[in-house]
Amino acid sequence: MIKVAMVEDDLDVSKYHRLFLKKVDGFELIGEAHSLEEGLKQIHQNQPDLLLLDVYIGNTSGLDLLKQIRAEGKNIDVILITSANDAYTVQTGHRYGVVDYLIKPFSFTRFQEALNRYRANRFDNNQTFSQQEVDRLLHKGGQNQVYTLPKGITKATAIRVLRCLKDANDWLTANELSERCFISHVSLRKYIRFFEAEKLIETKLIYQNSGRPFQQHKALPESSHFLKASFI
Known part of the structure; x- marks a missing residue:
C-alpha cells in the first residue's frame, strides 16, 4: 500500500x-x-x-x-x-x-x-538499472522515449497489439486480443511478456468457480508513449 x-x-x-x-x-x-x-x-x-x-x-x-x-x-x-x-x-x-x-x-x-x-x-530501493533503462527514464515522454526491442519482437506488430488493447479501453483475455489483432497465441504471449516488463500493460488473474483461472490484460496510460516512441 x-x-x-x-x-x-x-x-x-x-x-x-x-x-x-x-x-x-x-x-x-x-x-x-x-x-x-x-x-x-x-x-x-x-x-x-x-x-x-x-x-x-x-x-x-x-x-x-x-x-x-x-x-x-x-x-x-x-x-x-x-x-x-x-x-x-x-x-x-x-x-x-x-x-x-x-x-x-x-x-x-x-x-x-x-x-x-x-x-x-515507482522505484524499488533495491532496484538497479541498465544504461538503456536510465536513458529511457531520463529522456522519457512522447517521441523522446526510446525502446529497445528484444529478439522476436517487431515494431509493427508491437504497435498493432498495443493499439488493439488500448483502443478496447477495457480488460481483454489473450483469446479476445488474439482475435482483435489477428496474431497467434504463441506470438501474442511474447508481446504480452514484453509489455508487462516495460510496464505498459496491467495483468490480473481471474478465478472461476470451476475450471482453471485465466488472465486479463489492460493498457496502462504509459502505453501512449510507446505508440509515439523511437526504437533501436
Whole structure:
C-alpha cells in the first residue's frame, strides 16, 4: 500500500481529493494538513511515500515546502495539485522533481492517470538499472522515449497489439486480443511478456468457480508513449 499525505488549505477541495483517492486501489491517505507547518510535521511523523501538495496555501507557497523537503533529503515523491499554471511555478516544480502536475480543476480520470502512472514508475530501493533503462527514464515522454526491442519482437506488430488493447479501453483475455489483432497465441504471449516488463500493460488473474483461472490484460496510460516512441 502506497502511503499518501496531502497539504491543501481548502477544506472542500481536500474532501474531493479524499474521495478521488479512495477510488484508486493501492493508495492510503495517512495524513492531511491545511498549512505548511502542519504538513511538514506530518511528513516528519508519518514518512509518506507520496505528497499531494497545493501551491497557494493561505499567504504561503507550497513551493517553499517542496524546496525544504528536498533540502532535507526527504525521499518522498510529490504531485503538485494547484490552480497555478504560470511558468515560474511549473518550472520550479519540474526542477525540484515533482512526478506530476495537476492544474485545478481536473477530472477524476486525470487524477487516476497521475496515480497509476506514479505507481507504474515507482522505484524499488533495491532496484538497479541498465544504461538503456536510465536513458529511457531520463529522456522519457512522447517521441523522446526510446525502446529497445528484444529478439522476436517487431515494431509493427508491437504497435498493432498495443493499439488493439488500448483502443478496447477495457480488460481483454489473450483469446479476445488474439482475435482483435489477428496474431497467434504463441506470438501474442511474447508481446504480452514484453509489455508487462516495460510496464505498459496491467495483468490480473481471474478465478472461476470451476475450471482453471485465466488472465486479463489492460493498457496502462504509459502505453501512449510507446505508440509515439523511437526504437533501436
